[in-house]
Amino acid sequence: MKETALMMIGAALVNNVILARFLGLCSFMGVTTRIDTAAGMGMATTFVITVSAMADWAVQHYVLDAYGLGFLRTVTFILVIASAVQFTEMIIRKVSPTLFQMLGIYLPLITTNCAVLGVALLLVEGNMSLIGATLFAFASAAGYSLVMVIFAGLRERLVLAQVPRLFAGPPIAFIVAGLLAMAFMGFSGISTV
Amino acid sequence: MGYFERIFKEPRWGVHPDDHKRPAADAALRLLPPPARVYMPLSQHVGGAARPIVLVGQQVHKGQLLAEAQGNISAPIHAPVSGKVSSIGEVTAPHASGLGFGAIVIDSDFADRWIDTDPVADPFSLSPEEITRRTAAAGVVGLGGATFPSALKFSLGKRLAVGTLIVNGGECEPYLSSDDRIMRDSADQVVDGVRIVMHAIGARVALVGIEDNKPEAIAAMRKAAAAYPEVRIRPVPSRYPMGSDKQLIQALTGKEVPADARAAEVGVLVHNVSTCAAVHQAVRLGRPLVERIVTVNGGAVARPGNIFVPLGTQVDELLAFCGLNEAPSRLILGGPMMGTLLAHGRVPLVKGVSGIIAFDAREAAVPRAGPCVRCGSCTKACPMGLLPLEMAAHIRSGDLAGAVDFSLTDCIACGCCAYVCPSHIPLVQYFSHAKGELAARERTRLRSEAAKRLAEARLIRLERESREKAEAAARRQAERKAAKALAAASASQAQAVVT
Amino acid sequence: MLSAVGTLTTMGLVLGGLLGTAARYLAVEENPIEAELQSLLPGSQCGQCGYVGCAQAAAALARGEALVTLCPPGGKAIAEALAAKLGIKVDLSAVADDGPRLAVVAEEICTGCCRCSKVCSTDAIVGAAKQIHNVIREACTGCGACIERCPTEAMSLVPLPVTLQHWIWPMPANV
Numbered sequence: 027m028k029e030t031a032l033m034m035i036g037a038a039l040v041n042n043v044i045l046a047r048f049l050g051l052c053s054f055m056g057v058t059t060r061i062d063t064a065a066g067m068g069m070a071t072t073f074v075i076t077v078s079a080m081a082d083w084a085v086q087h088y089v090l091d092a093y094g095l096g097f098l099r100t101v102t103f104i105l106v107i108a109s110a111v112q113f114t115e116m117i118i119r120k121v122s123p124t125l126f127q128m129l130g131i132y133l134p135l136i137t138t139n140c141a142v143l144g145v146a147l148l149l150v151e152g153n154m155s156l157i158g159a160t161l162f163a164f165a166s167a168a169g170y171s172l173v174m175v176i177f178a179g180l181r182e183r184l185v186l187a188q189v190p191r192l193f194a195g196p197p198i199a200f201i202v203a204g205l206l207a208m209a210f211m212g213f214s215g216i217s218t219v
Numbered sequence: 220m221g222y223f224e225r226i227f228k229e230p231r232w233g234v235h236p237d238d239h240k241r242p243a244a245d246a247a248l249r250l251l252p253p254p255a256r257v258y259m260p261l262s263q264h265v266g267g268a269a270r271p272i273v274l275v276g277q278q279v280h281k282g283q284l285l286a287e288a289q290g291n292i293s294a295p296i297h298a299p300v301s302g303k304v305s306s307i308g309e310v311t312a313p314h315a316s317g318l319g320f321g322a323i324v325i326d327s328d329f330a331d332r333w334i335d336t337d338p339v340a341d342p343f344s345l346s347p348e349e350i351t352r353r354t355a356a357a358g359v360v361g362l363g364g365a366t367f368p369s370a371l372k373f374s375l376g377k378r379l380a381v382g383t384l385i386v387n388g389g390e391c392e393p394y395l396s397s398d399d400r401i402m403r404d405s406a407d408q409v410v411d412g413v414r415i416v417m418h419a420i421g422a423r424v425a426l427v428g429i430e431d432n433k434p435e436a437i438a439a440m441r442k443a444a445a446a447y448p449e450v451r452i453r454p455v456p457s458r459y460p461m462g463s464d465k466q467l468i469q470a471l472t473g474k475e476v477p478a479d480a481r482a483a484e485v486g487v488l489v490h491n492v493s494t495c496a497a498v499h500q501a502v503r504l505g506r507p508l509v510e511r512i513v514t515v516n517g518g519a520v521a522r523p524g525n526i527f528v529p530l531g532t533q534v535d536e537l538l539a540f541c542g543l544n545e546a547p548s549r550l551i552l553g554g555p556m557m558g559t560l561l562a563h564g565r566v567p568l569v570k571g572v573s574g575i576i577a578f579d580a581r582e583a584a585v586p587r588a589g590p591c592v593r594c595g596s597c598t599k600a601c602p603m604g605l606l607p608l609e610m611a612a613h614i615r616s617g618d619l620a621g622a623v624d625f626s627l628t629d630c631i632a633c634g635c636c637a638y639v640c641p642s643h644i645p646l647v648q649y650f651s652h653a654k655g656e657l658a659a660r661e662r663t664r665l666r667s668e669a670a671k672r673l674a675e676a677r678l679i680r681l682e683r684e685s686r687e688k689a690e691a692a693a694r695r696q697a698e699r700k701a702a703k704a705l706a707a708a709s710a711s712q713a714q715a716v717v718t
Numbered sequence: 719m720l721s722a723v724g725t726l727t728t729m730g731l732v733l734g735g736l737l738g739t740a741a742r743y744l745a746v747e748e749n750p751i752e753a754e755l756q757s758l759l760p761g762s763q764c765g766q767c768g769y770v771g772c773a774q775a776a777a778a779l780a781r782g783e784a785l786v787t788l789c790p791p792g793g794k795a796i797a798e799a800l801a802a803k804l805g806i807k808v809d810l811s812a813v814a815d816d817g818p819r820l821a822v823v824a825e826e827i828c829t830g831c832c833r834c835s836k837v838c839s840t841d842a843i844v845g846a847a848k849q850i851h852n853v854i855r856e857a858c859t860g861c862g863a864c865i866e867r868c869p870t871e872a873m874s875l876v877p878l879p880v881t882l883q884h885w886i887w888p889m890p891a892n893v
Binding site for chain 2: 760761762763791792793794795796798802818839840841842856857859880881882884885886887888889890
Binding site for chain 3: 060062063085089093095098101102105106109112113116117119120123124125127128
């Protein structure tokens, strides 16, 4: 129990997908101009990561390992992820047309969001049980969503700030992202052991 | 004021600017000789402009009705001098835009002949409705600057059964002293006006709030109100904007007016001391509102003081009467905190003007605005408890909805935030801009809604027309057929007769 | 080799089948946002946006083919409402909103041909044959449809005159 909790905290904060592993950076810069968009993207990605992690775990155990097809891992995982994204897209389009419009091109691009594939590959390497893998994927995705929302909040404030003209827009956003990453470094400790 | 009061009773909001009221406040009231020409604007109040009922060339007496109220919220306009109506046209409005508005121009005959007035010996024998009617007919509006027709406020107070009348003698704006002067010189008139207003709205108590920087006015009002226990004189701490109704109500009664409510809804009604004096004139003497006391002050004025002026007099004329040390670097109608910036002095004085301020170059200097340093001084100063820096930041980035989320609509534009801002950011201008922009968008929305209705009505009309056309064509065809059949029948009949 | 091909083909078929079934159950017939967008547009069918009417413009907006700033009579207010509905951010300072405009008739040129009043989508032009026409201010949307119809060039668009009630404080100059 304690171990699971620690694993989840580790996945969400210490080894944060965006700020520690630097995965999923395109959506991190792309859809964080508004908090509600970022939260929507976070939820969609969380759903995709969790669902595809479970599916990928099953594929890894019952197909790839069973037939000794380890070399097909990346291809099959992408296949699974792409299907999960399509499914998510259909749901969002049905449930919230506004969110669908807001996410725009970034929604299909979850397919190529390296955070999704990255989490799937990480959990395969970790040799986890199905429940452990699901929790790990969910915690990683929650960490992703958290950082997305925090960064979107910062960027909403940045719009109001009187930034020197040369730094206005993406440059100051990158600087702020760096500061945020440094803050998250605190979770892993600064010692170099 | 003792230390205890200073710490616990002094309001936490607002600012305390150097009031610059003296020596102008102490100078005796002077009378402006009737000007040769007055420009009486048709719109000197909140609401619809008055409708002229005089003709060019017509002879008018002082106090004669020039234009009648038009619409639900409006007030009539009366002649401030006797003379001849020389034209009805546009003059520059006392407004920061410098745009024009309609006015009736009267050439004075210098006789100052009043119309036959209808004095009432005992106004308390009149019904409240009659007092309201007389006040409306006299064109009395809120003289503190809001210029809302007073009679409408009376009916509102009566309807909502207001128990307390708050009389605003705060006059918190620096430089101005016209209310101070009227309380010192005509305290009896003010108190009488207060009692008439109480009678009109059915209030039991009147609380007269006077800032404690006007001891002479407090003493005079106490003396005049000594015989009437229901009129209570209450000194309030000198703190800008104590003269704003919500702040004064809170200081005097402890009640806070909710954001989207009017003062009457918490059981009080606020009237200015000058308005009460005007009500006294209107009801007891039957004289319409055609003159008022105006403070002329500022570094550029040679003999600052309070002047009794006919309305419609040009600012330049009044300034010339008081003398100028130098050409004013900035002309402000009203107080320096909330007044209206004038581009030039060829602007008529209207009912709501309590003062003219002519700043010299030193007073008018505006420091360069810098970026916001987020010190938070403005949030401490804001009497409405808003966050001016946040509102301004949202407005600057074009996010008006965000500014409204920070309660932009509650801003009373008092100017405290801009006054304390160490970066000299023109915060109030941001808010004025945003409020105007929001109003413009609301107008556009209403317009496009109306256009939608019209377009739908047109479609229905076109449909109906084409249907009617088709029906008419069908009818005509049927008629033709019938006629043809009839003709054929009669022809065959005729043939039968022939054979 | 065969097992790899077989595995991938099977997976593809299974997932494809699942998605196909899901698509049937989660189908969205019409873009539901379209109706909401149309209700925001002025509905005067003036055609200034380049589409035939407001319904077509709304459809284009819903498909993401048109900009929210497409409606000249709507100005900033409508652009903002559309952007909020579509959940996109738009820089309204760049919108060329030269304020509401108004059609006026040059009375000395008007021949009273009645052509303009027929195209006016809000019936804002009054006048009978051989009589000088006039525009009702309150009803004119400034769409300009009448301008091209006038054979004598008597119609023109003028900015709505600024009055005391319409004047707004300018934004302070940026520091």
